[in-house]
Amino acid sequence: MLLWTRRSRAVAIAVFAVLFAVVVLAPLAMIVLASVAGSWNGVLPSEVTGSHLAGAVHGDAVASALVSAQTAVIAALVAVVLGTWLALSAARAPLVVRRVLDGVAHLPLAVPSVVVGLGLLVAFSRPPLLLNGTRWIVLVAHLVILLPFTFSVVSAAQRRVDPVLAAVAASLSASPMRVLWRVQVPVLLPAMSASASLGLALSMGEVGATVMVYPPDWRTLPVSVFALTDRGQVFAASASTVLLLGITLAGLVAVGAVRLRAAER
Amino acid sequence: MRRLVWLVPPVAVLAVFFGYPLVLVLWQSFVSDSGVVGLQVWQDVLGSAEFQRAVVRTALLALAATAGCLVLGVFLALVIAFAPFPGVRAVSRLVDVVLAFPSFLIALAFTFLYGSAGVVNAALGDGSVDFLYSPWGVLLAEITFYTPFVMRPALAAFSQIPGAQLDVAASLGASPWRVLRRVLLPDAAPALASGACLTLLLCMNEFGIVLFVGAKDVITLPMLVYTKAIVTFDYPAACVVAVVNVVFSGALYALHRCLFAKGAGRAAVDAA
Numbered sequence: 272m273l274l275w276t277r278r279s280r281a282v283a284i285a286v287f288a289v290l291f292a293v294v295v296l297a298p299l300a301m302i303v304l305a306s307v308a309g310s311w312n313g314v315l316p317s318e319v320t321g322s323h324l325a326g327a328v329h330g331d332a333v334a335s336a337l338v339s340a341q342t343a344v345i346a347a348l349v350a351v352v353l354g355t356w357l358a359l360s361a362a363r364a365p366l367v368v369r370r371v372l373d374g375v376a377h378l379p380l381a382v383p384s385v386v387v388g389l390g391l392l393v394a395f396s397r398p399p400l401l402l403n404g405t406r407w408i409v410l411v412a413h414l415v416i417l418l419p420f421t422f423s424v425v426s427a428a429q430r431r432v433d434p435v436l437a438a439v440a441a442s443l444s445a446s447p448m449r450v451l452w453r454v455q456v457p458v459l460l461p462a463m464s465a466s467a468s469l470g471l472a473l474s475m476g477e478v479g480a481t482v483m484v485y486p487p488d489w490r491t492l493p494v495s496v497f498a499l500t501d502r503g504q505v506f507a508a509s510a511s512t513v514l515l516l517g518i519t520l521a522g523l524v525a526v527g528a529v530r531l532r533a534a535e536r
Numbered sequence: 537m538r539r540l541v542w543l544v545p546p547v548a549v550l551a552v553f554f555g556y557p558l559v560l561v562l563w564q565s566f567v568s569d570s571g572v573v574g575l576q577v578w579q580d581v582l583g584s585a586e587f588q589r590a591v592v593r594t595a596l597l598a599l600a601a602t603a604g605c606l607v608l609g610v611f612l613a614l615v616i617a618f619a620p621f622p623g624v625r626a627v628s629r630l631v632d633v634v635l636a637f638p639s640f641l642i643a644l645a646f647t648f649l650y651g652s653a654g655v656v657n658a659a660l661g662d663g664s665v666d667f668l669y670s671p672w673g674v675l676l677a678e679i680t681f682y683t684p685f686v687m688r689p690a691l692a693a694f695s696q697i698p699g700a701q702l703d704v705a706a707s708l709g710a711s712p713w714r715v716l717r718r719v720l721l722p723d724a725a726p727a728l729a730s731g732a733c734l735t736l737l738l739c740m741n742e743f744g745i746v747l748f749v750g751a752k753d754v755i756t757l758p759m760l761v762y763t764k765a766i767v768t769f770d771y772p773a774a775c776v777v778a779v780v781n782v783v784f785s786g787a788l789y790a791l792h793r794c795l796f797a798k799g800a801g802r803a804a805v806d807a808a
Binding site for chain 1: 539542545546547549550554556557560561564611612619621627631633636637638639640641642647648649653655680683712737740743744747748757759761762766771774775778781782793
């Protein structure tokens with residue numbers, strides 16, 4: 272609409288194509304190529320091998336992948352439940368309380384993940400609660416980082432819900448628990464599943480806080496990828512990254528399928 | 537009162553696992569390794585050249601990356617919105633997918649693209665590009681990764697602008713540049729400013745890219761927190777840097793909230 276001549280449109284699209292290829296396509300292609308590269312001395316890998324990918328689904332790498340998947344699922348689930356809880360209970364609070372809560376709950380967004388990790392290290396390496404050195408500290412770190420996102424998505428959806436809906440259910444003498452379970456939560460389900468996807472993806476890729484707090488027996492996949500690149504094993508690192516992306520996408524597809532089924536009912 | 541009781545469990549989680557650690561970080565920053573309470577650690581850290589370089593570097597990198605993201609993101613969004621081509625939907629889906637990826641992926645990909653043994657050097661001859669382990673490498677990686685964060689809101693804003701408005705402007709003889717400057721950008725400005733503010737905040741706090749590029753002379757504030765705490769076990773100094781970092785990003789975040797809270801309210805009214 273903005274560009275009327277054929278030529279200007281073609282130029283714009285050509286520039287777009289080049290930029291898009293450099294910015295989005297090339298990095299993705301590189302990771303995939305490197306994960307199957309045997310040796311890479313020229314422009315393209317001179318030899319293709321599946322051994323890195325095979326290595327990524329073996330031993331240590333698989334242990335990391337399992338750790339990451341478990342961490343992501345647990346942290347995302349807890350974050351969705353707590354975020355929804357916070358959004359629902361904040362909606363019924365007086366306006367002043369609601370404003371303050373909205374600000375406070377979003378605050379972890381502004382704090383660098385490294386600082387979240389440092390705080391947990393400082394706070395939970397001493398009594399009354401000793402978490403340092405356990406896997407719980409990793410889970411807590413991920414939860415703190417995900418919570419503002421799940422809260423934000425669910426409370427935005429909550430604001431668009433007609434409050435009359437719950438009031439009508441209550442006036443028909445449904446108990447508060449029943450109103451919550453049969454009216455309020457079902458209306459928010461799409462937002463909850465969207466925030467679950469977001470949480471999964473964020474948790475799978477989290478590095479900053481994890482690298483600060485992880486114990487040796489609970490090393491997530493991104494931390495393993497960093498350890499590999501640090502040792503110069505870039506092909507193995509790429510293979511692990513491809514595995515990471517695969518698991519993330521599979522998780523997103525699974526959450527999407529659950530959402531579809533929920534919508535059909 | 538009973539309604540407020542329901543707030544207790546989630547707020548308690550935030551307080552125990554987020555608020556309490558932050559307070560302890562602040563407290564720890566005033567306690568030196570030998571247990572003396574005072575401003576000694578603050579003086580040492582704030583006076584060190586390492587810290588001052590990190591502050592300047594962090595600010596410059598974040599500002600430059602945001603500027604780059606704005607230019608690139610607006611251009612890409614403009615083409616998608618106003619010069620659509622076959623496959624444009626697939627392209628914008630791919631952008632969404634990239635948003636879900638971890639940032640360190642870009643840094644890793646850059647070593648294969650622009651590293652000393654990378655594709656570009658292999659194609660153009662050894663040593664033709666050599667910026668990866670300098671601030672430029674981090675900057676380009678950040679622009680690459682954060683452009684979608686500007687592109688999304690820009691696309692959303694452009695799609696709200698009625699095509700008739702552009703056609704009228706054009707039929708009155710305005711050139712595409714003029715339409716862009718006088719109609720499109722002013723209309724999209726709030727969304728772009730909000731996106732830019734968020735990008736600035738994320739770039740300032742970015743850690744994965746800096747860690748993975750691993751350039752020796754690129755020390756940003758989050759990176760300094762990490763090295764102080766994990767590499768040299770200097771917790772008090774790490775806490776000072778962390779507090780400074782939180783103050784900066786907290787201020788930016790507060791600014792973002794106050795500037796755009798009104799806009800969000802209006803958008804909500806419009807939607808209703």
